[in-house]
Amino acid sequence: MSARPRDLTPDNAGRRTPSPRRDAAQLQRIHVAVAERLSNDGARYTNTRRTIVEILARARQPLTVEQLRSLSGAPLSSVYRTVAVLEDAALVHRFTNNNSEFARFELAEDLMGHHHHLACASCGTMTDFKLPDHIEADLDRALSLLAKKQHFTVDQHRLDIIGTCATCSDDTPAGTTGV
Numbered sequence: 229m230s231a232r233p234r235d236l237t238p239d240n241a242g243r244r245t246p247s248p249r250r251d252a253a254q255l256q257r258i259h260v261a262v263a264e265r266l267s268n269d270g271a272r273y274t275n276t277r278r279t280i281v282e283i284l285a286r287a288r289q290p291l292t293v294e295q296l297r298s299l300s301g302a303p304l305s306s307v308y309r310t311v312a313v314l315e316d317a318a319l320v321h322r323f324t325n326n327n328s329e330f331a332r333f334e335l336a337e338d339l340m341g342h343h344h345h346l347a348c349a350s351c352g353t354m355t356d357f358k359l360p361d362h363i364e365a366d367l368d369r370a371l372s373l374l375a376k377k378q379h380f381t382v383d384q385h386r387l388d389i390i391g392t393c394a395t396c397s398d399d400t401p402a403g404t405t406g407v
Contacts, residue, residue, distance in 0.1 A: 290345070329352070
């Protein structure tokens, strides 16, 4: 019996949800790329792996192994093995937060596109966000200047902003959603 992804909670970070047609096309592109990379590594793209990839592709934030287990319905041992295989093939990226006991996982940036994270120092929750193009360009220029002063060449950057989410913050007025 294959695991099937369960519905995820809607995105609450203020981003527009992709249209179903675009989302389906992007998901198909991701599945093809994952299958090809796994095949090149001598691994099969099993139903459980496909389900975990689909959950990660639809998620708007990095997820824990327990969240992946819950959403997929797969046994915990299968989820751990799947994540390990996907991570070894550079298809999944692991995030750790000093204030969270759980690692979180998301599909690699080459599959999902460039983005950044808001990481809660209290509960460990991570939320994806994209910068507007002009701000991303300004950030790239600033990082290149900084790197040049250090005789360093920038290939890429990753920005994780550490703070406190709306759920954990005592200062958040009732009824607000944070970001």
